[in-house]
Amino acid sequence: MIFSPDWSNTLLIENGAVVTLDAERTVYAPGYLFVEGDRIAALGSGPTPPEIRARATEVLDARHQAVLPGFTNAHTHLSQTFMRGLSSGRSLLSWLKDLIWPLQAAMTPDDMHLAALLGLVENLRCGATHVVDHHKITATPAHTDAVCQAAQTLGVRLTLARSWADRGKNAEPPDSILADLERLFALHPGTGLVSIANGPLVPWRCTAETLRQTHALAKQHGAPSHIHISETREEVQMTVDETGLRPVAWLDNLDVLDENTQIVHAVWIDESEITQLATRKATVVHCPVSNAVLGSGVAPLASLRRGGVRVHLGTDGPASNDTQDLFETVKWALGLTRATSLDAANPAPVDVLIMAAAGHALRPGTPADIILVNLDHPRAVPVHDPTSALALSTHGSDVDTVLVGGKVVMRARHVLGVDEPALLEACRLAATALRQRAERAN
Numbered sequence: 001m002i003f004s005p006d007w008s009n010t011l012l013i014e015n016g017a018v019v020t021l022d023a024e025r026t027v028y029a030p031g032y033l034f035v036e037g038d039r040i041a042a043l044g045s046g047p048t049p050p051e052i053r054a055r056a057t058e059v060l061d062a063r064h065q066a067v068l069p070g071f072t073n074a075h076t077h078l079s080q081t082f083m084r085g086l087s088s089g090r091s092l093l094s095w096l097k098d099l100i101w102p103l104q105a106a107m108t109p110d111d112m113h114l115a116a117l118l119g120l121v122e123n124l125r126c127g128a129t130h131v132v133d134h135h136k137i138t139a140t141p142a143h144t145d146a147v148c149q150a151a152q153t154l155g156v157r158l159t160l161a162r163s164w165a166d167r168g169k170n171a172e173p174p175d176s177i178l179a180d181l182e183r184l185f186a187l188h189p190g191t192g193l194v195s196i197a198n199g200p201l202v203p204w205r206c207t208a209e210t211l212r213q214t215h216a217l218a219k220q221h222g223a224p225s226h227i228h229i230s231e232t233r234e235e236v237q238m239t240v241d242e243t244g245l246r247p248v249a250w251l252d253n254l255d256v257l258d259e260n261t262q263i264v265h266a267v268w269i270d271e272s273e274i275t276q277l278a279t280r281k282a283t284v285v286h287c288p289v290s291n292a293v294l295g296s297g298v299a300p301l302a303s304l305r306r307g308g309v310r311v312h313l314g315t316d317g318p319a320s321n322d323t324q325d326l327f328e329t330v331k332w333a334l335g336l337t338r339a340t341s342l343d344a345a346n347p348a349p350v351d352v353l354i355m356a357a358a359g360h361a362l363r364p365g366t367p368a369d370i371i372l373v374n375l376d377h378p379r380a381v382p383v384h385d386p387t388s389a390l391a392l393s394t395h396g397s398d399v400d401t402v403l404v405g406g407k408v409v410m411r412a413r414h415v416l417g418v419d420e421p422a423l424l425e426a427c428r429l430a431a432t433a434l435r436q437r438a439e440r441a442n
């Protein structure tokens with residue numbers, strides 16, 4: 001397979017197990033992958049053909065490593081890197097109202113920038129080349145811009161789902177939500193590393209009219225709407241009591257359930273909602289670790305797959321997980337689904353890896369967002385099946401090298417865009433000061 005763009009930067013990765021995650025589940029072990037500019041130019045099995053090797057300006061030896069598409073962490077809250085370890089012993093609603101929202105309200109743009117850098121570094125280290133931040137700190141445009149700047153500094157892809165709530169505590173006027181979304185779409189038209197999505201928080205904090213308007217605006221820009229749905233039984237009941245409809249049916253009734261809609265959690269959904277999600281071609285973002293830690297439940301992944309619903313994986317924010325390790329999420333998604341459906345064969349390891357890569361595959365002509373994962377350690381050796389090793393034996397800390405758009409952004413565990421020890425120290429100081437400020441304010 002060969003693709004021929006006109007680029008001068010070339011990079012060859014060879015001797016690794018190339019796990020393409022394509023529709024045929026092709027694995028080349030060993031194989032090679034050749035990058036020209038920002039694209040994959042060629043890949044295949046066995047040793048690198050001499051004519052390709054002759055064109056390589058840089059060669060990475062991936063012996064005892066897997067080479068696969070970068071993961072998409074399809075739902076997180078980067079601000080919560082400053083709030084790790086604060087989930088214990090509370091249900092979702094009390095955790096949000098008593099702990100998380102007061103801390104978020106006290107964050108400055110500088111705090112937000114540091115928290116985003118920290119969270120994005122962790123994501124890169126765990127193999128995510130694309131992060132969807134459901135960004136809750138919209139106090140000023142500077143808070144939002146700080147996150148986009150952090151992604152650009154590190155060279156990681158970011159979808160910033162601009163969160164909003166136009167009812168309940170600290171409700172934001174609809175005009176200001178729409179104006180800020182317009183500002184962000186103009187600033188980030190989707191041609192660079194950063195893209196924008198509509199991010200309604202949750203049905204019980206959003207009015208029907210603003211949901212319709214923001215969804216329509218996002219669609220004009222080809223952008224998704226990204227919303228928490230049915231994380232807990234209590235929330236489902238709140239929507240049923242208020243509207244007479246279950247949350248997915250309520251979205252459908254408002255005409256905001258379509259192929260641009262990303263439903264985060266979907267823990268408490270029934271068979272009729274699964275049919276609606278499949279019919280409308282919506283995406284579910286499955287966050288099994290966060291759902292378990294908060295005692296919310298287990299989303300019906302086996303039923304979603306049987307129903308033909310597209311599923312991506314997210315860690316959710318560090319305050320409810322507490323890591324951004326998508327490899328951990330892969331194993332939980334596989335294990336919890338098999339345990340609850342009493343089916344040892346489904347999903348297969350490769351099925352869950354495909355969800356983690358959000359459907360991206362290694363193919364000629366596609367963006368060179370690639371990770372090299374070390375399988376040369378006692379948790380993985382011997383590697384009889386690279387997809388099993390990746391789904392069941394791998395931790396995020398095994399990710400060795402990360403490319404985004406053909407550029408190496410982490411090499412041999414070293415993130416290139418930031419002085420990491422200095423970042424950690426700055427985050428420790430800023431997070432301590434934030435907690436003190438939030439306590440004084442309450």
Ligand SMILES: [Zn+2]
Nearest residue numbers: 134228316317
């Ligand atoms: Zn969330």
